Amino acid sequence: MWRLSMPMSSLLSMRPLRYAMLSLSVLAFAPSAVAAPPAKSLKPRALAAKPTGRELAGDAYVERIVVKFHEGSRVRLRDQQLVALSSDRDAAERSLLAGRGLGDARLEADLGHVTSLLERAPRIGAMARLFDEAESTLEARKASGERQSGEQLADLNLYFEVPLMPGTTSERVADLVAALNGLDGVEVAYAEPPPEPAMVNFGMDAAVRSLLAAADLPPVTPLYESNQGYLNAAPGGIDAKYAWTVLGGQGQNVKVVDIEGGWRTTHEDMPDLFHMGGTQYTDQSWRDHGTAVLGEIVGARNAYGVTGIAHQAKAGYESIGAQSTASAITRAATAAGLGGIVLIELHARGPSDGTACSCNTSQCDYIAMEYWQANYDAIKTATANGVIVVEAAGNGSADLDAPAYGSAFNRNTRDSGAIFVGGSTATTRLPMCWTNFGTRVDVHGWGERVYSMGYGNVFGASYGEDQFYTSSFSGTSSASPIVVGAAASAQGVALANGRRLTSTQMRSLLRANGTPQPANTRQIGPLPDLAKVLPKVIAGDY
Structure with a gap:
């Protein structure tokens, strides 16, 4: 998928200072007053490693x-x-x-x-x-x-x-x-560093670019559900179509909040959103990206366009346009609430791990957002309070087990509870050349050829942004919503059966019940398989 067309300096200049009033809302499961410390002693929190200040490249x-x-x-x-x-x-x-x-x-x-x-x-x-x-x-x-x-x-x-x-x-x-x-x-x-959407730069056709501003009365939109191969049964897909036949399997009663920079909320396939937080960027690249992400998860099930994996889930967003990623995480967790799902659709330039980038070189060394301590602590607090967090592993061709990252991605010493997602090819499930990998990457989704809303390269370029559809959404950005859709489906089934999964339970469930990646030195985990996952949820076997 194409990358932001503006230079980084312009993107940075778009980030305004934060003068918004502080929210007084609390999570539905949080008490109205600070409770006394628990009687039993708590497992100590590990201290963050102090940076030298020179972990990042000097020009970052x-x-x-x-x-x-x-x-x-x-x-x-x-x-x-x-x-x-x-x-x-x-x-x-x-x-x-x-x-x-x-x-x-x-x-x-x-x-x-x-x-x-x-x-x-x-x-x-x-x-x-x-x-x-x-x-x-x-x-x-x-x-x-x-x-x-x-x-x-x-x-x-x-x-x-x-x-x-x-x-x-x-x-x-x-x-x-x-x-x-x-x-x-x-x-x-x-x-x-500033976060960016975790999509891959494959460029945009000049003819398509010239049509993006066009608008006209909308014609009938084709139905693309048959093109959404990730909806299909294993081994190619996650078997969302099976999940739709199971009580709760369409994501009923589950809240999902996407964290990034922009969305086209008036898109014809976009459902009503229950939460719209933060200040959006006005840049269309951000807006197309967020629209495509939500299309994979909650695109309306109707006679046209795409169908979301968990299309009955309640979706919302929290934008980083005027706040830090860490702040957006806490606000998104508040909105998602107990048992809800927060998706972090961002990555940023981290230290170099020494791995050569043979493709997508403009995002070399981009890594998952929890590397930075405030993001990690925000995620840890969210998962401790019963929120499921799914995080794009990033598109930097990085080995997250490398010494360059210290213990930041070592689950034995620093586990936020989040589910890390890598990106695979659409046909072979092999790791894409740009995906980050390592023992911290739990599961994978399609990192290419994803049909969804936004961008307008297959439909809508001549008819206006509310009808934009794409056939080539990519990156760990396209992979992560597939996993969120699977998680929302599983949580919907759990709720329908009087249960509720935590983030670590969901992580274990998806890891243990998927289609394994083909043998490869780069670990990106299995592709979730709802035909295996949901019977375990119904039986309480997780």
Whole structure:
């Protein structure tokens, strides 16, 4: 699939500062007040590895500096100043801080150093909280997640950001990041690159491009369901058509929220959306991408266009146009609620793992979003609270087991609970040449030749964007919605049978009940098979 046509510097300049009011909403399963810590001790949260500041290539664009203070410090932003609310610390927080050897004097001094260092950044705005949701909401979610999971979760209120000037490179702020990480009171600081949709650049025909702005009265749209091979039975597809015959198998009562940059909400095959959060980008490449993603999952089942795998699910979106990916994750989790599904349709440029890119070289080294600590902590909090998270593994030809990533993708030491998705060919199920791979990649979907809504290369180019359809959506972007559709189908069946699957249960279920990938040194996992999955769900055998 084609790539964003605008240069990265233009894309960066589109990202406005965030001035939106903080949301006061909470997850349906979160308490209205912060509950007391659970009686039993929690599994400790592992500390994030402090970056050197030079993990990314020097010419990599970065859009913000993220700083997180140590657990227990109770650092908050008050009147645009960092303060440590020492009188508000509970016993557990005092213990955590003491365990780090951090006294109030040292912490106060470090807050001053952080403020001074960030003032030197090439920034375009003031320091702000990284997560938009209200402090009380994040505290409630942390408490409820810890009760349910038995694990200590991050205090997301300890994350702060400074937005950087468009065009800022990693090299320009590397020394600043290193200095921030040299402070005892800082748990982790890093420069974060801008996310992009995880689609592959195959170019757009010039004739099609010239027609994109055309609009006319719509003619009858063909029905493309027979072209959606991923709906078919194994080994080629996930057998969605079988799932539609099972009670709940069309995704009934399941909420799905897509995280990316834009959608064509008025498309003729788009169902009514239950949640429309964040600020969308105006760029059509983002809009076509989001439309194609939702088409695979919830495209309306009718006499025309495409049919979504879980077309009875309730769909929504959370846009990153005016907020960080991490903030979008928490907001999407709030909207999806207990048992709902959040899809992260993004990847970003990470460290080089040394793997050569033989194709899709413009996205070489692009990796999954949870590599960056705030995204990981947001995902971990979501899955601990019963939300299923599906994450595109990325299109960077990267071996996620490589030493370049430390333990970031080692499930034995750092498991967010998310389901990672790789991309395969449509016919052989072999890994696409650009897909990321490794033991962290759980399952795969079609990474090419996916029929869906958007783009207009098979229909609609002459009739207007509301009738755009494509035959060539690609990347881990096209693979991940296939897995989300399978997960929504399985969750719908579980709900119909009085059960509800967690993210880790869903991950195990899909991994254990699929069509294996052909023998290959690059692991991308099996293609889910709903004919195998759903009987296990009905029997409670997972």
